[in-house]
Amino acid sequence: MRSLFTKYLIALFLAVAVPLTANGIVEAWFAYQDQRARLDALLGVEARGAANRIGNFVQGISDQLGWLVQLPWTEEIDERRQIDALRLLRQVPAVVNLMLVDGLGRERVYVSRVGLNRTEGRTDHRRDAAVEGARSRRLWYGQVTYNRGSEPYMTVAMAGNRPSVGIAVADVNLKLIWDVISVIRVGNTGYAFVLDELGRLIAHPDLGLVLKGDDEDSHRPFRAIREALGTASFATAVDAQGLAVAAASASVAGPGWTVVVVQPLAEAYGPIYAAIWRTAVLLISGLALAALLAWWLANRLSGPIRLLEKGTKRIGAGEFGHRVEIDSGDELQRLAESFNAMAEGLALSLERQERIDRLKRFLAPQVAELVDRSGDGSLLEARRTLVVALFCDLRGFTAFSAKAPPEEVMKVLSDYYEALGRVIAAHEATLASFTGDGVMVLVNAPVSADDPGRRALDLAADMQTNVQALVALWRMQGHRIGFGVGLAMGEATVGRVGNESRSDYTAIGSVVNLASRLCSAAADGEILVDRTLADVEAWRDRIVDKGSFTIKGFDDPIAVFALTTGQAAS
Helix, strand or coil: CCCHHHHHHHHHHHHHHHHHHHHHHHHHHHHHHHHHHHHHHHHHHHHHHHHHHHHHHHHHHHHHHHCCCCCCCCCCCCHHHHHHHHHHHHHCCCEEEEEEECCCCEEEEEEECCCCCEECCCCECCCCHHHHHHHHHCEEECCCEEECCCEEEEEEEEECCCHHHCEEEEEEEHHHHHHHHCCCCECCCEEEEEECCCCCEEECCCHHHHCCCCCHHHHHHHHHHHHHHCCCCCEEEECCCCCEEEEEEEECCCCCCEEEEEEEHHHHCHHHHHHHHHHHHHHHHHHHHHHHHHHHHHHHHHHHHHHHHHHHHHHHCCCCCCCCCCCCCCHHHHHHHHHHHHHHHHHHHHHHHHHHHHHHCCCCHHHHHHHHHHCCHHHHCCEEEEEEEEEEEEECHHHHHHHCCHHHHHHHHHHHHHHHHHHHHHCCCEEEEEECCEEEEEECCCCCCCCHHHHHHHHHHHHHHHHHHHHHHHHHCCCCCEEEEEEEEEEEEEEEEECCCCEEEEEECHHHHHHHHHHHHCCCCCEEECHHHHCCHHHHHHEEEEEEECCCCCCCCEEEEEECCCCCCC
């Protein structure tokens, strides 16, 4: 749980820090976008420039080779061809070996910087990849290889415009591309490197990395940067030293190499980081100011709040007579007054709840609530009074419950009791007990009712109407269930019956027995009443004489009447 100081600190911090943070974020965002655009443009220009220079380097070699495939070969020894080949070695330092092949694919001249020259060797090279590639595409670039496992080499083959002029095949040392790459600088620490189609390093400012040759571990970090770029013109990645870098790339026309220019993000976004640090310093200063203000406000308010806190603990311990006195003339004083009013209300509520809890030890919950609302506990004491006893139950329920699934039985009972509960509550009767499908209801006890006979008959009629709607639904579902009601009116002993842990409010007497017997005798849809209820004026025209019945427990025959449901007479 946060203290008052913490809450004030948070509120004041938000008031100070949020604007500063928002301003810093907005500035950093726009600065980032601007710097990224500049970085994208700068790295892209450097990458395209390097790619053009390397392309020119390769194009220069192919142009020189083109001069050697102008004239057709004859079977005679051509010393001039050897002189032209030696001249090309002097003019193009990158060419290490040069071979001239005639139109039949035979070697006619071979010159080298590292081996012996030879003429008219006439070795068949028609199946060489370089010869076949040049014949199909005229200008062919081979894959990069590493001479003695370190220096990158590439074979370039150039065919003439006619098959008879033959093909010139040159082995080129790519170390000289270092001259192009080494001069590229982006900022203080940016650099460039070149990868072949397979993602192998063929040029880097650190020549030692290139001379590692076909070492997969040395190529992997550079290949990852190219993969991060994909088809995008700009991306961020991690270089071989584990530094985050911004990168841009360009393709070298011809051999399909890729020139990548990178700059560490720490340098590229240096101005943005500086702005973020300035914002952080302002935020720390704002937090310190917010902490001082929060401490001052919390100390000023903590005294009254501690009084309220102690008062709350005492109220929580049950001391409802405790009161909090604060004389500040402001909202805290009004809060203390509301607190005292709450304590008084809690005392009254607790007293009432304890009274209801005591009643619920002996009574059903609805009777307990009724007695509590009346405020007269003597209503529950045993006494003899006029009462209407009403019994009702379902016809055919025992047979139904023996055959139906348990969940179906419980569903029928649930709907049945819900319908009865609404009607009983509407007529303000007392639900004394229910067992299975049987229900006992009392009218005029424990609380007196005006014209209890009429109210009981109204209740019985509404019961029959509401339950018969359910009976119709049950019969549509194949259940043979009915509903009967019996009620009688007369003197009975009413009061609490039971033991200390649980009691019920009930009625005892012949009128109760009679109502129960009438209920047992009632058919589905029938309401049977005694003579007393049959004489109720409001329902007299709805009463049908059923004659006299011999009823168990009574010596003389009892006159029984049936109540037909419908609107009571006014």
